[in-house]
Amino acid sequence: MPSRRFNNGDTAMARWPGSSLYFEVQIVSYDPSTQLYSVLFKDGTDMELKENEIKKLQDFAVEKRNGEDVVARRALLHEQSPVIQAEEKVEEPQAKNEKVLRYSKRKEYFLESDNKEGPKEFISKPEATNILPDEYPVVEFGGAIGAALSMLSMPPLLYYLVYMCTQEDASLCNFYPHWTFSDLWDSTVFGYFALWILLLALLHLLPIGKIAHGVRLANGKRLRYRINGLLALFLVGILVAVLSYQRISLLYVYDHLHQFAASATLLSLMLSAYVFIRSRTASQEDLSTAGKSGNLIYTFFMGRELNPHIGKFDLKHFSAVHVALIGWVFNNFIMLLAEMNVQQLEIPSPSMILVNAFQLLYVLHALWHQENILTSLDIAHDGFGFMLAFGNLVWVPFVYSLQALYLVKHPVEISQAALAAIVALNTFGYVIFRRANNLKNAFRKNPEDPRLSYLNSIPTSYGSQLLISGWWGFVRHPNYLGDIIMAWAWCLPCGFDYILPYFYGFFLTGLLIHRVSRVEHQCRRKYGHDWDKYCKLVPYRIVPYVY
Ligand SMILES: NC(=O)C1=CN([C@@H]2O[C@H](COP(=O)(O)OP(=O)(O)OC[C@H]3O[C@@H](n4cnc5c(N)ncnc54)[C@H](OP(=O)(O)O)[C@@H]3O)[C@@H](O)[C@H]2O)C=CC1
Numbered sequence: 453m454p455s456r457r458f459n460n461g462d463t464a465m466a467r468w469p470g471s472s473l474y475f476e477v478q479i480v481s482y483d484p485s486t487q488l489y490s491v492l493f494k495d496g497t498d499m500e501l502k503e504n505e506i507k508k509l510q511d512f513a514v515e516k517r518n519g520e521d522v523v524a525r526r527a528l529l530h531e532q533s534p535v536i537q538a539e540e541k542v543e544e545p546q547a548k549n550e551k552v553l554r555y556s557k558r559k560e561y562f563l564e565s566d567n568k569e570g571p572k573e574f575i576s577k578p579e580a581t582n583i584l585p586d587e588y589p590v591v592e593f594g595g596a597i598g599a600a601l602s603m604l605s606m607p608p609l610l611y612y613l614v615y616m617c618t619q620e621d622a623s624l625c626n627f628y629p630h631w632t633f634s635d636l637w638d639s640t641v642f643g644y645f646a647l648w649i650l651l652l653a654l655l656h657l658l659p660i661g662k663i664a665h666g667v668r669l670a671n672g673k674r675l676r677y678r679i680n681g682l683l684a685l686f687l688v689g690i691l692v693a694v695l696s697y698q699r700i701s702l703l704y705v706y707d708h709l710h711q712f713a714a715s716a717t718l719l720s721l722m723l724s725a726y727v728f729i730r731s732r733t734a735s736q737e738d739l740s741t742a743g744k745s746g747n748l749i750y751t752f753f754m755g756r757e758l759n760p761h762i763g764k765f766d767l768k769h770f771s772a773v774h775v776a777l778i779g780w781v782f783n784n785f786i787m788l789l790a791e792m793n794v795q796q797l798e799i800p801s802p803s804m805i806l807v808n809a810f811q812l813l814y815v816l817h818a819l820w821h822q823e824n825i826l827t828s829l830d831i832a833h834d835g836f837g838f839m840l841a842f843g844n845l846v847w848v849p850f851v852y853s854l855q856a857l858y859l860v861k862h863p864v865e866i867s868q869a870a871l872a873a874i875v876a877l878n879t880f881g882y883v884i885f886r887r888a889n890n891l892k893n894a895f896r897k898n899p900e901d902p903r904l905s906y907l908n909s910i911p912t913s914y915g916s917q918l919l920i921s922g923w924w925g926f927v928r929h930p931n932y933l934g935d936i937i938m939a940w941a942w943c944l945p946c947g948f949d950y951i952l953p954y955f956y957g958f959f960l961t962g963l964l965i966h967r968v969s970r971v972e973h974q975c976r977r978k979y980g981h982d983w984d985k986y987c988k989l990v991p992y993r994i995v996p997y998v999y
């Protein structure tokens with residue numbers, strides 16, 4: 453096996469691809485099979501580089517000025533862009549900064565009005581105008597009243613939806629539940645649910661899978677995350693196969709679905725209370741600005757601590773990846789078994805197969821690109837509170853599997869042509885969703901990647917560029933467009949007898965339209981006027997000429 457020159461954690465100098473500039477990096481890991489080092493630049497960019505692209509710090513002339521070494525000091529001065537050029541003459545920081553910024557603006561596209569003023573120079577971050585300071589509290593979801601209403605209405609809505617799906621007549625008004633306390637609560641079920649969460653927690657802790665870094669936090673650090681969601685899903689799949697082989701019926705979950713949903717709700721409340729209490733004593737740098745308001749109800753809902761951890765155990769990442777996504781796929785599979793049982797089928801119905809396959813594909817995609825979840829609004833910006841605890845522990849596993857639950861008792865006759873049309877619609881949505889997400893993530897990871905050189909983008913005073921071509925030039929949130937198209941494609945296999953299974957389509961459309969305003973608020977805060985310019989260049993949010 454070839455020996456490696458650098459060890460994990462070493463500080464070295466790496467050549468920025470396509471240039472002759474060297475910047476300080478930290479060695480994150482080494483893959484012997486590809487012989488590539490994973491390195492982290494000071495601005496947060498991570499890249500995989502060959503050994504001959506990395507040099508030892510000692511190979512560079514490090515000059516002393518006022519007793520401080522210049523290499524280290526310059527690196528600190530320019531957090532936004534990699535900054536150190538090998539063997540160069542010492543310059544004043546301002547001059548140096550300009551050099552780096554010039555280097556950064558490879559692909560510049562300006563509005564016509566800008567062009568009149570000649571080539572635009574970058575301005576450094578502190579000079580950028582119209583950017584709100586991070587501490588500025590923004591109240592979302594209708595503030596305390598909206599938060600209280602959401603918290604009071606979501607759990608009953610969940611039970612209503614689950615109950616209606618199990619009714620033969622699933623019309624919305626046919627709601628006459630004859631529930632007793634024991635219909636909603638069963639301690640044994642709670643025990644099983646706690647065991648399920650424990651199993652997922654153990655899988656989350658498995659020391660297998662690569663380590664990825666989250667976004668840079670206010671304290672300058674980046675958290676480390678183990679990427680093992682796909683492995684966890686695979687192991688759960690094996691467990692399900694073993695249980696089925698041992699003839700241990702998983703239909704218990706279907707028979708006690710209300711109680712499982714109640715157990716999940718209770719656990720999510722306990723978790724919300726726990727993170728709320730610990731956020732009261734968390735240090736300022738661990739808090740998110742999202743839940744900042746001074747109102748306890750609002751803070752409980754939005755969450756205050758950005759990344760609550762118990763030791764190495766990251767509660768937010770665990771709940772989004774393991775509990776929500778794996779729980780969703782697991783519940784779908786239970787419904788598939790229940791359908792075969794209730795309708796005495798040898799194989800699941802085509803509609804059930806479609807719903808399961810489409811949603812499995814979606815989850816596999818999310819887990820395959822698990823690293824990208826780390827930059828999503830929820831992980832990177834929002835605090836961890838009731839919204840994410842209930843959303844991930846309860847809403848995703850139990851509501852996102854509603855179409856499959858509906859199909860258990862509502863067989864649907866569907867023609868081959870209709871099936872083909874639904875598959876085509878889902879594929880269309882998936883292609884947009886996948887291409888848009890992959891493009892943006894690849895561009896964010898390495899904007900200088902030669903494979904992306906065909907893309908156009910606009911520079912921003914913040915430093916990073918905004919894509920304006922491909923799907924990102926079509927609308928401002930093409931990934932949401934793909935997601936929404938897929939959402940409706942997942943409802944169509946349920947036929948048109950009732951509106952109930954279309955709940956997911958309506959919900960996700962509403963969620964993502966609302967999310968547009970949340971994400972855009974963040975972007976406007978971060979990019980200031982450059983975001984407005986981007987909005988002029990790409991005027992529609994999700995659907996051209998409509999929204
Ligand atoms: N099924 C469900 O319930 C849900 C699904 N999702 C899905 O999860 C995924 C992640 O969602 P989310 O985090 O909300 O949103 P995005 O993945 O779209 O991330 C938004 C960020 O992308 C960057 N960005 C925006 N425009 C551009 C551009 N033109 N060029 C380059 N970067 C740009 C900005 O970050 P910066 O510039 O700082 O890098 C912005 O804050 C989406 O595919 C969404 O559909 C999300 C929520 C719920």
Ligand SMILES: CC(C)CCC[C@@H](C)[C@H]1CC=C2C3=C(CC[C@@]21C)[C@@]1(C)CC[C@H](O)C(C)(C)[C@@H]1CC3
Pocket residue numbers: 602603606772773776777818825828830838839840842843844847848
């Ligand atoms: C008022 C209610 C309690 C609000 C519920 C909102 C939740 C349903 C959503 C909030 C953010 C979510 C995310 C996902 C699912 C929906 C919720 C929980 C997500 C897990 C879906 C899959 C994506 O790939 C993702 C980026 C991992 C999502 C993270 C956010």
